[in-house]
Structure formats: C-alpha cells, structure tokens
Amino acid sequence: xxxxxxxxxxxxxxxxxxxxxxxxxxxxxxxxxxxxxxxxxxxxxxxxxxxxxxxxxxxxxxxxxxxxxxxxxxxxxxxxxxxxxxxxxxxxxxxxxxxxxxxxxxxxxxxxxxxxxxxxxxxxxxxxxxxxxxxxxxxxxxxxxxxxxxxxxxxxxxxxxxxxxxxxxxxxxxxxxxxxxxxxxxxxxxxxxxxxxxxxxxxxxxxxxxxxxxxxxxxxxxxxxxxxxxxxxxxxxxxxxxxxxxxxxxxxxxxxxxxxxxxxxxxxxxxxxxxxxxxxxx
Numbered sequence: 001x002x003x004x005x006x007x008x009x010x011x012x013x014x015x016x017x018x019x020x021x022x023x024x025x026x027x028x029x030x031x032x033x034x035x036x037x038x039x040x041x042x043x044x045x046x047x048x049x050x051x052x053x054x055x056x057x058x059x060x061x062x063x064x065x066x067x068x069x070x071x072x073x074x075x076x077x078x079x080x081x082x083x084x085x086x087x088x089x090x091x092x093x094x095x096x097x098x099x100x101x102x103x104x105x106x107x108x109x110x111x112x113x114x115x116x117x118x119x120x121x122x123x124x125x126x127x128x129x130x131x132x133x134x135x136x137x138x139x140x141x142x143x144x145x146x147x148x149x150x151x152x153x154x155x156x157x158x159x160x161x162x163x164x165x166x167x168x169x170x171x172x173x174x175x176x177x178x179x180x181x182x183x184x185x186x187x188x189x190x191x192x193x194x195x196x197x198x199x200x201x202x203x204x205x206x207x208x209x210x211x212x213x214x215x216x217x218x219x220x221x222x223x224x225x226x227x228x229x230x231x232x233x234x235x236x237x238x239x240x241x242x243x244x245x246x247x248x249x250x251x252x253x254x255x256x257x258x259x260x261x262x263x264x265x266x267x268x269x270x271x272x273x274x275x276x277x278x279x280x281x282x
Contacts, residue, residue, distance in 0.1 A: 009043070009044055009045075009119075009120070009121040009122055009136075010043055010044060010045045010046065010047060010064075010119070010120050010121060010122055010125060011038060011040075011043035011045075011046055011047070011117055011118070011119055011120070012046075012047045012048070012049055012061060012115070012117065012118040012120055012134055013030060013032065013046050013047070013048055013049070013117055014048070014049050014051065014115055014116060014117070015048045015049065015050045015051065015054070016050075016051040016053060017053070018053065021050075021054075024048070024063070024097075024100055025100060028065070028096060028097050028098075028099070028100055029094055029095060029096045029097065030046060030048075030094075030095050030097070031078060031092040031093065031094055031095070032092060032093045032095065032117075033090060033091070033092055033093075034072060034091045034092060034093060035091075036116065036117075037093060038116075038117040038119060039119075040119045042067070042070060042093075043067060043095075043119075044066065044067055045064060045065060045066045045067055045097075045122070046064065046065055046067065046095060046097065047061050047063065047064035047103075047120070047125055047134075048061060048062070048063045048064070049061050049109075049115055049118075049131075050062065052112065057106070058112075059108060059109040059111075059112050059113070059131075060106040060107060060108040060109065060131075061103065061106065061107040061125075061128075061131065061134070062102055062103055062106045062107075063100055063101065063102055063103070064100075064101055064103060064125065065097030065098060065099055065100045065101060066097060066098045066099070067095055067096070067097060067098075068096050068097055068098040069095075069096040070093055070094070070095050070096070071093070071094045071096075072091060072092070072093060072094070073091070073092060073094050074088065074089050074090065074091055074092075075087050075088050075089070075090045075091075075092060076088045076089070078092060078094060103125075107125075107128045107129075107130065107131055107133070107134065108130060108131060109130070109131035109132075110130055110131070110132075110154060110156075111156055113131075113156065113159065113160075114160050115158075118134055118135060118136075118158070119136050119137065120134045120135065120136045121136050124136060132145065132155070132156060132157045135157045135158055137158070138171075138185060140185040140219060140222050140223075141157065141171055141172075141185050143222055143223065143226060144172065144183070144185055144217070144222055144226065144230065145157065145172070147226050147227070147230070147231050148172070148231075148234070151231065151235075153174060153234070153238070153244065154174070154175075154244065154246060155172040155173060155174050155183070156170075156172070156173040156174075156175075157171065157172055158170070158171070159172070159173035161173075161182075161207065161210070161212065163206045163207065163209065163210055164206075166206055168203060168206070168207060170182045170183075170184070170212075171183060171184045171185050172184075172185075174234070174238065174244070175244070175245050176238055176241035176242060176243060176244060176245055177241065177242035177243050177244075177245045178241045178242040179211050179212075179213060179241040180211050180212045180213070180241075181212070181213050181214075181215060181234070181237055181238070181241070182207055182212045182213070182214045182215070183214075183215050183216075183217070183234060184214065184215070184216045184217070185217055185222055186216050186217065186218050186219075200216075213237060213241070215233060215234060215237060217229075217230045217233075
C-alpha cells in the first residue's frame with residue numbers, strides 16, 4: 001500500500017457551500033475531487049469545518065459521520081440536473097455516510113482560518129477543546145503543542161501564509177504585538193542537506209518580508225529539551241516582539257522569577273485582524 005493510500009482514522013473536511021451542506025443533511029454524502037484527495041486515504045469517518053458563510057456557526061466543527069460507501073464518479077453523475085460545463089467531466093470521490101450526527105459541543109477555531117483537509121483521530125475529535133487539538137500530522141508537533149498549551153500560548157497549527165505567488169504552511173504560527181513567529185519542527189530526515197538548507201533559507205527570507213520570524217527545532221531538541229531550550233527560546237522571542245497578542249486581553253509577556261518563568265499582561269492593548277478563509281472549489 002502506497003503512502004497516499006495509507007488509511008486514515010478520520011478526516012476533517014471543509015464545508016464552504018450551502019448547497020453541499022444541504023446535500024450532506026438531506027442525502028448524506030460529500031464529495032472530494034480525486035486530484036485533491038489527502039495523503040492518508042481512505043478515511044473511516046468525516047467531520048466538517050464550516051467557513052464564514054455559515055454565520056454564527058462559522059469557523060467550527062459541528063457535524064461528523066461514519067463512512068458507509070465510497071464511489072468514484074464524474075460531476076455529471078453527481079449533479080445530473082446541472083447543465084454541461086467545463087467541470088462536468090471532473091472526477092470526485094463520493095463519500096456516503098451512515099448518519100450525520102452533531103457533536104455535543106462545537107470545536108471552534110479561535111482565529112478564522114483556511115483549511116482543505118486535516119487527518120485526525122477519533123480520540124482527538126472527542127477530546128478536542130479547540131480546532132488545533134485535531135491535527136494528527138506529527139508526534140513532534142503534538143509534543144510541542146502540549147507544551148505551548150501548558151503555557152497558554154495561543155498558537156495556530158498548520159497555518160497558511162501567502163507571500164506573493166508562494167504559499168507556505170507553517171507548523172505553528174504565534175501572533176505577537178510587534179510581529180509573528182513561525183515555529184518549525186524539523187524531523188531528523190529533513191532540512192539536513194545543502195539543497196534542503198537552501199530551500200529553508202529562501203523560505204525564511206520570504207516569510208521575513210511579511211513580518212515572520214522563524215524558529216526551528218530538531219527531533220532531539222523537542223524530545224529531550226522542550227522545557228529547557230525550545231519553550232524558553234519561544235518565550236524570549238515573544239518578549240522581543242512585545243508579547244502575545246490575544247483577542248480578549250492585552251499582550252502577555254514572560255519574565256524570570258526565583259521559581260522559574262512567569263507571565264503578565266502588558267499595559268499596551270491592540271488587536272491584529274487576520275482574515276484567512278479559502279474555498280476549496282465550486
């Protein structure tokens with residue numbers, strides 16, 4: 001079985017169209033273009049992230065369902081009443097669900113964000129308290145995520161940034177009062193050769209032009225020195241950028257005491273607007 005065909009426990013998919021939502025509710029199926037199928041495939045169940053068109057329900061995961069059947073069909077078969085058009089021959093995975101259920105509590109994204117598909121697990125779906133808890137890409141990322149949460153550092157996982165015609169996916173995005181931090185978790189088999197190092201350098205420079213500072217931590221640092229190296233470096237960078245910028249409070253900064261590192265609110269207030277919603281396709 002190839003990497004692309006490796007089964008997934010579950011998948012968070014995007015709902016950015018009222019018609020697709022009505023089809024899901026009324027007929028119990030969802031479509032994914034075959035060319036856009038995620039790396040871990042097929043999923044055993046789907047959950048759905050609703051975008052800004054859903055008003056009060058926007059930027060949250062509320063519905064899910066177990067996969068009952070999967071078919072590969074052209075768009076003309078999915079929408080037989082639709083007039084022929086350039087998309088009529090486009091091929092989709094039609095995913096039929098046994099039942100569409102509502103979660104006891106919605107899983108909200110604290111910032112509006114763009115997604116396409118997010119592999120996750122059933123355990124993460126039923127225990128998530130916010131959207132970033134759902135990601136299941138890397139044990140290294142999970143380790144660092146739990147440390148950031150313990151410090152109440154609001155980070156966004158797998159955050160998309162556009163720089164001109166380039167699109168970058170950040171492991172963690174942290175928004176500060178005077179800048180933004182991209183935290184990358186580099187596994188041992190990545191970013192170690194001249195070619196990979198050159199790409200990282202170009203990437204870092206591109207992100208710097210739009211206000212991002214990049215911090216990179218390798219496997220050993222995250223597994224063995226998260227508490228005494230990775231987190232302190234992140235905290236120092238947050239302080240250098242005038243503290244965390246939360247939506248509901250003044251920026252938070254961190255300082256050393258005899259008992260360790262503590263945090264306090266800055267006297268400055270402000271709020272950064274970050275509009276990030278991206279449609280999959282019509």
